[in-house]
Amino acid sequence: MYQNEQLTAAISNVRKSTGVTCFQVALTPGGHPALLATTDPADNLSKKTAEQLSAFFSQGYATGLLHLSVAIQDKTLPISIKFWRQFSRLFITSLCYMTGGSTVMLAAVQPPVFPMIEMENLLATAPFMAGSEYLNADVLQSLWEDLWQALLATLQKSALDFTAWLTQYDSTWKQVGRICFHLAENKRDPNAPFAFLATYVTHLSQQGTLSYVPLGRALQEYTQDQRQLLALLLPIQKAGQSNEFLKQLIDTGSIFKPLAWRAKEAYQLLQAIPLLEEAGIVVKTPDWWKATHAAHPKVAVTMGKKETSHLGLDALLDFQINLCLPNGMLLQDDEIASILSAGTGLIQLKGQWVAVDHEKLGEVLSHWKKIARQVEKEGLSFADALRMTAGLTPLQNGAPLPIDIATWSQTIAGDWLQEVLTRLRQPEQALEKTLPALLKKHFCASLRPYQVVGVQWLWTLYQMKLGACLADDMGLGKTIQVLALLTLIRHHPLTQSKVKHPHLLVLPASLLGNWQMEFQKFAPGLRLKMIHASMTDSPILLDTAPDLSGIDLVITTYTYASKLNWLKEINWDLLVLDEAQAIKNPAAKQSQAIKALKSQRRLVLTGTPIENRLMDLWSLFDFVAPGLLGSNRAFAKYGKNTEEAGAFNAALRRLISPYILRRLKSDKRIIADLPDKTELQTYCNLSKTQSVLYQQAVLQLTRELETVDDDMKRRGLVLAYLSRFKQICNHPNQWSGQGAFNPQDSGKFLRLGELCEEIAARQEKVLIFTQFREIIPALEQYLFSVFGQAGLTLDGSTPIKERTKRVNAFQQECGPPFFILSLKAGGTGLTLTHASHVIHFDRWWNPAVENQATDRAYRIGQKKNVLVHKFVCLGTIEEKIDDMLRAKQSLASDIIGEPAVAMLTEMSDNDLLAMVSLDIHSVLTEKET
Incomplete structure (x- = not known):
């Protein structure tokens, strides 16, 4: 199981230094929930809850989720934590239904199946939170399986069975899944078209399936144990106190027998489902009835059947109101008349059973007729139609449809609108x-x-x-x-x-x-x-x-x-x-x-x-x-x-x-189209300060070249100025050695910040290579402000043992997000495959050396496509050397690279000055964003 020790240490440090108790659970690119400290007041937790979550997640993300479901009882939580508690509670609830509250040892049974409907609902209603883009069905399925393994490990460690482990946190879990009411269609008897049976779970079969026994048998099995019988029947008794229909079933003893029912009795049971489930009773119904969206006629609102003559958000669409069945099938006039003439209850239309509630249907029709009158006056815009098909109210107020209205309505994109939406989606x-x-x-x-x-x-x-x-x-x-x-x-x-x-x-x-x-x-x-x-x-x-x-x-x-x-x-x-x-x-x-x-x-x-x-x-x-x-x-x-x-x-x-x-x-749909690594030239403009210093250096080189009369001295002079030009392109203060490294004074720093903001937002990792050891601390300090957390550095002074520790830390999923390395010390021999970005902050002018550095991320074990960003300052020698390297990239490295530097030292003065001169139209003359 994944262990998140570094993350726990980071959270602990944050709390010690700032007293912050604001946290969210973010989904990492690897598909694992991670507890992260934030500064958003909306993410604030009580001190006790923050400490509990930190302790649980320090044992691994699956253990953290598992205990989030049962041990964290707060009613108000940050939206991301609330969502993951919903997910993990769904897992626990599925287990409760499976075990029926018995003391069965889970190691002997199959894990619960993730209900597809619940998965789809989780994906559709997931909040907008960090890592939303990585949330999909495969991730949820994988986490569901991880929860199972975490639970088995937890139970083994605690020496408790599942029910005992649950009830130490909340005793109500013990009641879930013990009794089950079954309602089924009986098509052989039109006078009594429904059948009812109450059962209870005795045990799991060897195949891991629940064994249901008629509830009447409990009267025989528990003759000698009245206390156990009363405990079994407690959920029914609890529900009967609030529902007269259930009370009659209990008082007459009918609850213990198989029953043939008319539509009236079936409807009464269906209406009582929320009460029964609250009491801990499982209710199994025909497929056409779901407690969350019961089978009943709906008001069908259709928009955009015909193509509009005008395009844009303000284009006007047609609008129609009708009635339909839950499957969207529109009803004819005689069928609508049947609904309106029937009493409240179940009726059968087009072979489907539907529940009729005249009062509710009237309210919903009234709601849509009011909108229809407004549409008749003002028209229905394309934007309003999209809002309505999405389940929001029209006319720009942005509110979701009231739950009652949404439950009894079905907004339908007409033929033309559906075609448009399909083309876009x-x-x-x-x-x-x-x-x-x-x-x-x-x-x-x-x-x-x-x-x-x-x-x-x-x-x-x-x-x-x-x-x-x-x-x-x-x-x-x-x-x-x-x-x-x-x-x-x-x-x-x-x-x-x-x-x-x-x-x-x-x-x-x-x-x-x-x-x-x-x-x-x-x-x-x-x-x-x-x-x-x-x-x-x-x-x-x-x-x-x-x-x-x-x-x-x-x-x-x-x-x-x-x-x-x-x-x-x-x-x-x-x-x-x-x-x-x-x-x-x-x-x-x-x-x-x-x-x-x-x-x-x-x-x-x-x-x-x-x-x-x-x-x-x-x-x-x-x-x-x-x-x-x-x-x-x-x-x-x-x-x-x-x-x-x-x-x-x-x-x-x-x-x-x-x-x-x-x-x-x-994305599996496009990954086959991508190369394993993509190299990008990232062009940067000089700041005004950089351009002035660069131009001064060119003029100074011009004067000194006129006075030097020895080839060796001239070579040394040229090499010194080449290094000077590179340093100025990095940051003015790298050359001057004075003052703080203000990012606004360097085009490269600004571009680095923009790139890393995107990388941080995607929770990805990056390697930054530089040949200048002296600029590493400034880069580290700047990137700390961008990522909001510390990164790692490595240069020639880093001891071997410490290098191994830092590499291992970076390779952890929730380890530091950036690693700054000197090209000589970090360019070979390291495996850093958790990085999906490589940035060459300054250039070695030798593709072989740069490629070796890039291969720290792009090598065996890398499962991502690596983006390589090569920084180039426009209008400077960096751009001209880069053009030369790319023009000759198909030649052997003995033609370019190190000999390119030697070539510069051997150029004539005029050719050399042309190479290093500043193209003034390619640099910025003011600071801006």
């Missing part, structure tokens, strides 16, 4: 055959199959004038999919002849270089306008737009988008936000400024999980599809940890699913 099923040919002709890249699906999905939403959130995992190619979309818009026959406004792309300043390089490489035919001081010689005016005639795309940063007034005056065709988590705070001025921009369509890109925090999700969708999720206040109200939260979460997932496309690197 399952884009791989609706690929347009003409798209690959168009892209092959106009786009300079071959897309992977899952990327073609992504472009098709984006194109469908674009055509429908709907917003989109492309949330693919880092490294799956969000940028290239957007470039392909823009190429399609430019060349597709459906859009080519239309007068189009330009598109606008807003991104962090640190990504300007990356996007510019990708455009030049993959979509050189698109006409760009870069709005940034580092990208143009022309002045950028606050109120006057430049000439945009013939421009396909304008690219600018969040800072410029917040202050340039003319950007707000243009009605952009497609407005794209990269790293869209920049607007996750709806109250921030930057978020409000971005949302004020006008556009016909909107698209956000983010590699950060959008479901970890509910209000972040609202803010993103307030941009993507304004009004879809209702008001901020209403959304926050229903998203809180209340009884309505489960239904709200399930409805919310259904509502946003057409607008979100997210594929993980671990």
